[in-house]
Amino acid sequence: MKLYLCVLIVSASNWLMKAAGPLVLGKRDLPPALVRVTQLTAPALLAGLIVTDLGGRTVDWTQLVGVGVAGVLNLVRMPMVAAAAAGVATTALVRLVSA
Secondary structure, three states, X not given: OHHHHHHHHHXXXXXXXXXXXHHHHOOOOOOHHHHHHHHOHHHHHHHHHHHHHHOXXXXXXXXXXXXXXXXXXXXXXXOHHHHHHHHHHHHHHHHXXXX
16 A cells, blocks of 8 residues: 555656646746656656565566566657556566466
């Protein structure tokens, strides 16, 4: 439950940070490099939450495959929800095949 609350708080704060930029800058555009950094904030924070939640436990290799697929799809500019769904589906498929 604590992890879900952390994800919700990080998502809300990420949205607020993204919304604050246009409010502060008005009609001025951000440099492309800064836009890219802003887009990578949510995946980086989510990865940090996952790593800290794991603690000393062993990592399930099927989860690593799913996260890798989601990360690669995010890098090729697929929408985040679709990339995450593909990562989940890949993890489920790998678990089904390897079982």
